[in-house]
Amino acid sequence: xxxxxxxxxGGGPAxxxxxxxxxxxxxxxxLVDDGLKxxxxxxxxxxxxxxxHRQSAGVRGIKxxxxxLSDIEKLKDKIEVVSNTTATxxxxxxxxxxxxxxxxxxxxxxxxxxxxxxxxxxxMLTFPNNDLPGVYGAGAVQTLMNVYGIVPxxxxxxxxxGNIGLIVSYQLMQANVEVATVVEAMPYIGGYLxxxxxxxxxxxxxxxxxxxxxxxxKDAVEAAAIVKLDSKWQPIPSxxxxxxxxxxxxxxxxxxxxxxxxxAGCKMKYVPQLGGNVVLRDKxxxxxxxxxxxxGDVAGIEEATSxxxxxxxxxxxxxxxxxxxxxxxxxxxxxxxxxxxxxxRGPLSEKxxxxxxxxxxxx
Amino acid sequence: MVKLSEHLRRTGVFSMEEVNRVMPPxxxxxxxxxxxxxxxxxxxxxxxxxxxxxxxxKEFKDINDLxxxxxxxxxxxxxxxxxxxxxxxxxxxxxxxxxxxxLKLPYEFYPVPEKGEEVELLNRAGEVVGKGxxxxxxxxxxxxxxxxxxxxxxxxxxxxxxxxxxx
Ligand SMILES: Cc1cc2nc3c(=O)[nH]c(=O)nc-3n(C[C@H](O)[C@H](O)[C@H](O)COP(=O)(O)OP(=O)(O)OC[C@H]3O[C@@H](n4cnc5c(N)ncnc54)[C@H](O)[C@@H]3O)c2cc1C
Ligand code: SF4
Ligand code: SF4
Numbered sequence: 001x002x003x004x005x006x007x008x009x010g011g012g013p014a015x016x017x018x019x020x021x022x023x024x025x026x027x028x029x030x031l032v033d034d035g036l037k038x039x040x041x042x043x044x045x046x047x048x049x050x051x052x053h054r055q056s057a058g059v060r061g062i063k064x065x066x067x068x069l070s071d072i073e074k075l076k077d078k079i080e081v082v083s084n085t086t087a088t089x090x091x092x093x094x095x096x097x098x099x100x101x102x103x104x105x106x107x108x109x110x111x112x113x114x115x116x117x118x119x120x121x122x123x124m125l126t127f128p129n130n131d132l133p134g135v136y137g138a139g140a141v142q143t144l145m146n147v148y149g150i151v152p153x154x155x156x157x158x159x160x161x162g163n164i165g166l167i168v169s170y171q172l173m174q175a176n177v178e179v180a181t182v183v184e185a186m187p188y189i190g191g192y193l194x195x196x197x198x199x200x201x202x203x204x205x206x207x208x209x210x211x212x213x214x215x216x217x218k219d220a221v222e223a224a225a226i227v228k229l230d231s232k233w234q235p236i237p238s239x240x241x242x243x244x245x246x247x248x249x250x251x252x253x254x255x256x257x258x259x260x261x262x263x264a265g266c267k268m269k270y271v272p273q274l275g276g277n278v279v280l281r282d283k284x285x286x287x288x289x290x291x292x293x294x295x296g297d298v299a300g301i302e303e304a305t306s307x308x309x310x311x312x313x314x315x316x317x318x319x320x321x322x323x324x325x326x327x328x329x330x331x332x333x334x335x336x337x338x339x340x341x342x343x344x345r346g347p348l349s350e351k352x353x354x355x356x357x358x359x360x361x362x363x
Numbered sequence: 364m365v366k367l368s369e370h371l372r373r374t375g376v377f378s379m380e381e382v383n384r385v386m387p388p389x390x391x392x393x394x395x396x397x398x399x400x401x402x403x404x405x406x407x408x409x410x411x412x413x414x415x416x417x418x419x420x421k422e423f424k425d426i427n428d429l430x431x432x433x434x435x436x437x438x439x440x441x442x443x444x445x446x447x448x449x450x451x452x453x454x455x456x457x458x459x460x461x462x463x464x465x466l467k468l469p470y471e472f473y474p475v476p477e478k479g480e481e482v483e484l485l486n487r488a489g490e491v492v493g494k495g496x497x498x499x500x501x502x503x504x505x506x507x508x509x510x511x512x513x514x515x516x517x518x519x520x521x522x523x524x525x526x527x528x529x530x
Contacts, residue, residue: 048448048508050408054427058410058446060506174472187370194405194449196375201525203489208373305407346405346427348364 004030006318007097007111009087009260012040013119013304014296014311016068019316022115023078025324025351030109031072031097033080034086037147039065039121040074044142044175047167050192051305052343058060061304062146068308069081072105090114090263095291113291113318116261116312120254120275125159128214134221138168139250148255151177155246157224158182159212163191165251169199170232170248180243183226187235194346213240214277215248224248256298264292273355274300280359281336285314288363300355309340365405366427371499375399386521387434387455389505396439396456400430402449409427415447434508441467441510455520464517465498468526470509471475475500476528483517485525 006014006022011033019031037043044291045061049204055063064234067318070112071080084102089098097109113163122137136144137154138160144150158169161184169179179199186208196206213225228239255276261268266287285293293314296307316333319325344352368378368497377385385401398419400411405427412420414432419436420443439454444467476482476497484493498512515523 014407048446048506050406052407053410053413057408058414058448063506150469176473191368192406193371193375194402194406194450194451196486197377197401199523200375201487201489206373206375228403272417296520325486342426343407345425346407348404348406348427 001108003109006113007109008115009263010117013036014307016293017308017311018115018315019079020071021312022319023075025319027319027324029079031045032085033221038319044146046146055305092262092265115293115314117296118257118298119254124232125250125252131236132217132221135248138249141249145175155180155245156247156249156251157243157245161189161206162320166195173202176241180245182206184208185211221246241254253300271355271358273351275279280361281363284317285310309336382521391434392457395458396433396454397437399453400432402430411443411447414443434503442503444469444510445508457517457520462517463514464520465511465512466515467510470511474528482526484523486522487524503505
């Protein structure tokens, strides 16, 4: 049995920030992440980030990961990092977390506070032949290209014009892969219009009110059919078109990775605005179980900036529970809260705000 | 909330009215190089302000505000062009006599154009609308985003927004 004061599950921007904050307070932290490299989504993001320049906006995601990792390194007498390790279970009776390193090393971890920062998983779409090789999630395409330097194919159909679909299209074009078309079922582009304009000027068309019908091919994708949708979301058969593509990239949303929170018996609620089932928590990210906190996409699909701020809050409060503090930490906490509020004040955050109303409670 | 055209929201390409909304007036263009900020949707983003050494992009009261540029203060230095994560800022210089103008565009592709090379000029919809000679390529922040300065006919400064290398 390994013992620690604060266990952080997940090494993305939320988990890294949580570990840094808790360790800065003085707590002993164990950080487990299932990847080979820490950084979560950030290591795949070669584009410059949006957000506040105070939280590194205008800097490429992968660089932000580097900045967080150097803070982790500075606190290495407080933070122990265990990579390639998946937290597999939470046992309510004794509060033990089980984890597995690689395929055969198991461990049990007992921690006074646990911060869950597991991020999200990609959604799939149902259509005929969606199991053919060549149909990818956008995250998989990014991992292949930006982490391993392998292009997924020569010509891609992108499904979904949210920020991820638009950004991954741009990254594909940067890697010299042709993006035949972006289709979006909604009548309007969902991602930031500056991202859309970026790929439009490269000559990539975006078709709103369009979806993928099916994929053709013997052993792998050889073509895909797209179709226009009417105002009741029904395909208009006469508008069906076949595109010669060898890759279909799906970016149709993310779902929070909440399994550990279910196992821990935290109170949950289905809130579509936040991506599905999410956990109830107070404004400092504490769940219905006093010793468990959440931060980042697992608490509701949002962005890296908010993930870092939430992680910081969770880390500060978890450590303060255990009696740790540093000079001015309470001012830091309030500053972090107000940065979060400011970030979410804009018209595009309307959905997030309405979702948060349903899950942020007072314990 | 700022009004955006159906065209922009469906296609990602500015309407004529939106182009006119962001382009500097002729008296500003005559004076020298200035930035055109093509960011008209309220998104939580603000690094353009911090990147401008001349205070030409006003401080944001709220991170969701639209950037506001003071052309009197803007020198056309392109530091914001290379910083903006939306690649939504361009510098136009239509101050020289004759029909020729200079356009400074953010560029993140390979191959990188070379000085003196003729490249294709693309509009906001990615259509080739002409050819122009590259005057210089710089990398202001040494962070991978280059700024390409290209000659374009003066009447195209509101249209051309990308260049493509053809070798
Ligand atoms: C294409 C794309 C572009 C984006 N662009 C921007 C942008 O411009 N600006 C912005 O602010 N945000 C952007 N984002 C969003 C941002 O990347 C995410 O919101 C952010 O990474 C969420 O952080 P997180 O720490 O919650 O989750 P993640 O980054 O997903 O990290 C979670 C980590 O936990 C690990 N993990 C999961 N389960 C377990 C387990 N059981 N045991 C151990 N480890 C586990 C995962 O492997 C991962 O390493 C973008 C996202 C994508 C995909
Ligand atoms: S071009 Fe230079 S001076 Fe003008 S707004 Fe941008 S950074 Fe400021
Ligand atoms: S940095 Fe670019 S995208 Fe961000 S607010 Fe400024 S102009 Fe808009």
